[in-house]
Amino acid sequence: MSKRFRYCIIGAGAAGLAALKTLRDLGIAAECFEKAAKPGGHWHHDYDALHLITPKNSSFFDDFPMPADYPLYPSRQQVCDYIQSYVDAFQLHEHIHYHSAIEQIVPQGEQGEGGWQVWVNGEARHFDGVLVANGHLWDPALPPQAADFQGISLHSAAYRNTRQIKGKVLVVGFGNSGCDLAVDAAQQRFDTTIVMRRGQVFQPKALFGMPRAELPFINELPAELQNSLMQVLIMASLGNWKNYPGMPQPDSFNLDEQPPVVNNLLLYWIQHGRIAIKPAITAIENKTVTFSDGSQQQYDTILWATGFHTRLPFLADELLEWQLGVPLRTAGMTLPTRLENLWFVGLAAPRGAQWPVYCAQTRLIARMIELKQQGMRNLAGLFARQQVAETRIDIVRRIWQLNMDETHRTLDMLTSLSRDDYQPVVAHSY
Amino acid sequence: MSKRFRYCIIGAGAAGLAALKTLRDLGIAAECFEKAAKPGGHWHHDYDALHLITPKNSSFFDDFPMPADYPLYPSRQQVCDYIQSYVDAFQLHEHIHYHSAIEQIVPQGEQGEGGWQVWVNGEARHFDGVLVANGHLWDPALPPQAADFQGISLHSAAYRNTRQIKGKVLVVGFGNSGCDLAVDAAQQRFDTTIVMRRGQVFQPKALFGMPRAELPFINELPAELQNSLMQVLIMASLGNWKNYPGMPQPDSFNLDEQPPVVNNLLLYWIQHGRIAIKPAITAIENKTVTFSDGSQQQYDTILWATGFHTRLPFLADELLEWQLGVPLRTAGMTLPTRLENLWFVGLAAPRGAQWPVYCAQTRLIARMIELKQQGMRNLAGLFARQQVAETRIDIVRRIWQLNMDETHRTLDMLTSLSRDDYQPVVAHSY
Structure with a gap:
């Protein structure tokens, strides 16, 4: 491939880390920006009495089960340790910039078809796409x-x-x-x-x-x-x-x-x-x-x-469609309705274990990234016309899964689409 | 009635108080001796985290429901307050001697047919019977x-x-x-x-x-x-x-x-x-x-x-039949197998609410007291021959209730017994 595509992940909480590991496993170059000094997000400052609500048997990142000696419902501290060991095990540290709050992201082209300009620590950098994993439990x-x-x-x-x-x-x-x-x-x-x-x-x-x-x-x-x-x-x-x-x-x-x-x-x-x-x-x-x-x-x-309020302090609100305080999304809740090359990881809480959701969302995003790299335009618009955009964050898991399955089938179809399948007729006036 | 019968109750915990109130309601003169300075027994020094295991709807002394604003499972302190209010409501205080640990009780006649000598604060007093309610959760x-x-x-x-x-x-x-x-x-x-x-x-x-x-x-x-x-x-x-x-x-x-x-x-x-x-x-x-x-x-x-050990420090152990560390009892677990005019209140834990048990036991004891006052001898021996004596304290409630019912029927029979029913034949040698 002549061009080297690079992707920006905002946030090194559980969602951002899952995105980073999953993208890199698929050979997609990604860097993660984290405002804090360490990975793990809200788990570091949640209340002491917090235990995982979902059981460890289902609550883990792909390829990385929780330690065998963990209880069924691990404590906040055990979750922090688990997240840290995930970062260590897959050597994610070298791809994470700490103390690096994203200041602003600016679409290149009206909707980001040309990628995104990312401002961090007073400097602008170009990325071909942005995965937003800044969390929705902090404001x-x-x-x-x-x-x-x-x-x-x-x-x-x-x-x-x-x-x-x-x-x-x-x-x-x-x-x-x-x-x-x-x-x-x-x-x-x-x-x-x-x-x-x-x-x-x-x-x-x-x-x-x-x-x-x-x-x-x-x-x-x-x-x-x-x-x-x-x-x-x-x-x-x-x-x-x-x-x-x-x-x-x-x-x-x-x-x-x-x-x-x-x-x-x-x-x-x-x-x-x-x-x-x-x-x-x-x-x-x-x-x-x-x-x-x-x-x-x-x-x-x-x-x-x-x-909490859902907030994206680095992105102009008017670029998204908001409803009930949440940006509308399609495609397993990853895709905004009118921005290209920008995805959400984790702005979704299908009931049950969350970490597998982040991994599954990222695998879906990786397919969209591939399509974009192959020249597919207006992906957000296509899905916004095919699917009813979600305003929810909490969602019954089987409903979310149905949408994930449908999205994968649509991506199958889009991936197989060739120039032969679609020959636009030029409109004439008689 | 020419003779004025008097009964001694040992202990002003929940069992002793239930016995005192129940006996006095039935017109039976009773005095209660309590080693501590106040009524309520172990509830005063149980651990802070203790709540009643059984619900307030069933856990109360006869005639004295728990306050309406109590939760379903009252706390230790609420139980203490409830017991205190029971004492106040039925003016039991005047019949309770505090700071009065029973030192010794001595049967009059080999098995207590003549009543009991009760030693307290260095003095001996005569009682026609003793109700032992000293608890089994203190040693x-x-x-x-x-x-x-x-x-x-x-x-x-x-x-x-x-x-x-x-x-x-x-x-x-x-x-x-x-x-x-x-x-x-x-x-x-x-x-x-x-x-x-x-x-x-x-x-x-x-x-x-x-x-x-x-x-x-x-x-x-x-x-x-x-x-x-x-x-x-x-x-x-x-x-x-x-x-x-x-x-x-x-x-x-x-x-x-x-x-x-x-x-x-x-x-x-x-x-x-x-x-x-x-x-x-x-x-x-x-x-x-x-x-x-x-x-x-x-x-x-x-x-x-x-x-805990079951202990009766005021009664010579050899006067009772012990098995597995507990004195054998019949008649709803109130009656020792070979002592007369002595009963246990509360040395029994039929599963479920305990306070109604104490009241029911005392009503049963009151019937035996009446029989004794009418001249019935060897009641303990009669029941020891009719029933299998219990060594348990914990007992399934319906088993205990069956025994209570049977005991009441036996007491019905014994109460109706007249000299005409039984004319002993004098044995002759030929």
């Missing part, structure tokens, strides 16, 4: 009320452990982080309340002593029956909202129609009186919180487990 | 190896919280206390190992979000089907020993054939790598523990959750 989303609270106020992103908190604790949000934070506070004997402004079917981490992903007899059922059986098993294991005083009724019992929140301990401590439930916050004044049922209570600490 | 049973350990060594009876421990922690014993202690240490981020020298089917605290006792559709099944369904539900919820690395296979999956150990969290933290399992201890030297698989490990702390 805290806080409700406006948060500014009114005069006690200790921490977003989950800043929370490490109970040494940061004191007194009566209110946790706002009941996603996976909110549950973990409430449980952490309760287990350290803080008077703990969690805000639940709607119901939720909480899923146990294991059924039959095994993680969901390891229950093959369930996974082989038709989707509808999978859901029904899961509902029954969850009910047998954890009951329903009525068993937990103060819990609102879920809008749906269909697991596909609500975020997946996997937590046994929240429910356990609610039944032991160590975590109370309150409805939505309507106002905060000084340290007094007013709830939608009219009740008021003083708190010393509020932990905001209220999620 | 720590330690294996001989315990003396060899040079680190921090605490029996569960002396354990309060993790401020007492440090470093690498080994918990010996996997009954309810052993599980609680291991979980407490693990949740406070101690490196924790539990010794399991045999397997165990751990039961979840709740199924369908409800305590076992509140699953009426299960309780209405025949006993054998109850067990089968429970096994299936436990398996669906928690799996089996294979799902927990290092756990030995249980000798049986029949819940009736093993101690009831109710704990979700031990299994949870094992799967998260926060509690490890080791087999039986074969030797201890200084801080090094050798296990039956040949492995050795240093520990800084050993917590011995190795149970």
